[in-house]
Amino acid sequence: DVVLTQSPVSLAVTPGESASISCRSSQSLLHSNGNNYLDWYLQKPGQSPHLLIYLGSTRASGVPDRFSGSGSGTDFTLKISRVEAEDVGVYYCMQAQQIPVTFGQGTRLEIK
Amino acid sequence: QVQLLESGPGLVKPSQTLSLTCTVSGGSIRAGGYFWTWIRQHPGKGLEWIGYIYDSGVTFNNPSLKSRLTTSIDTSKSQLSLQLNSVTAADTAVYFCARVKGSGSSYSDYYPYYGMDVWGQGTAVIVSS
Numbered sequence: 001d002v003v004l005t006q007s008p009v010s011l012a013v014t015p016g017e018s019a020s021i022s023c024r025s026s027q028s029l030l031h032s033n034g035n036n037y038l039d040w041y042l043q044k045p046g047q048s049p050h051l052l053i054y055l056g057s058t059r060a061s062g063v064p065d066r067f068s069g070s071g072s073g074t075d076f077t078l079k080i081s082r083v084e085a086e087d088v089g090v091y092y093c094m095q096a097q098q099i100p101v102t103f104g105q106g107t108r109l110e111i112k
Numbered sequence: 113q114v115q116l117l118e119s120g121p122g123l124v125k126p127s128q129t130l131s132l133t134c135t136v137s138g139g140s141i142r143a144g145g146y147f148w149t150w151i152r153q154h155p156g157k158g159l160e161w162i163g164y165i166y167d168s169g170v171t172f173n174n175p176s177l178k179s180r181l182t183t184s185i186d187t188s189k190s191q192l193s194l195q196l197n198s199v200t201a202a203d204t205a206v207y208f209c210a211r212v213k214g215s216g217s218s219y220s221d222y223y224p225y226y227g228m229d230v231w232g233q234g235t236a237v238i239v240s241s
Binding site for chain 2: 031032033035037039041048049050051053054055058060061092094096097098099100101102103104105106
């Protein structure tokens with residue numbers, strides 16, 4: 001199975017500052033069709049996860065442009081510019097390049 | 113606006129079968145360009161993928177559950193179903209269904225994919241005697 005390792009495990013950010021979350025994969029997520037099958041999801045407290053980024057860098061519909069994804073192969077990053085209070089929750093990366101689909105362990109973002 | 117609603121028994125005894133349903137509303141379960149997935153979250157833990165199911169009935173399941181797991185789709189009722197046999201306390205979790213925007217599979221080059229874009233609210237299942 002593909003193992004996804006996120007870092008940091010948690011971070012506390014002052015509103016208005018930026019935050020970065022790393023997701024490293026034990027195997028390349030670059031498909032033979034040229035796409036990286038890596039998603040980012042946010043699970044806000046008491047809610048279901050929701051999609052932020054798919055294919056490594058494409059923002060889902062309605063996601064603010066403060067969120068950006070980058071990376072390829074085995075190393076990926078989610079960057080949140082100008083963090084707001086509503087961004088608190090647990091961020092997960094997820095790979096859909098191989099069955100079984102796997103998730104990172106999550107990164108908890110708190111507001112200072 | 114497509115909505116997903118999971119339902120289930122809440123409490124299941126060890127060794128019994130867990131049965132869950134996910135009802136799709138606000139859109140067709142057979143709409144082209146989508147397939148479906150089940151995911152669970154153990155208490156206070158991360159997310160675990162259970163499996164994919166397509167409107168054709170084709171499934172791809174997590175090998176860790178494969179021998180105990182059956183998933184199906186009833187397009188006439190706009191419902192997904194999950195059955196997990198021989199449950200133990202380790203199956204205690206919140207179970208989510210979600211819609212995957214895309215088609216094909218990772219086993220072929222044709223694999224348009226746009227993420228798990230709609231999630232249900234989840235249904236909690238406790239396995240206990």
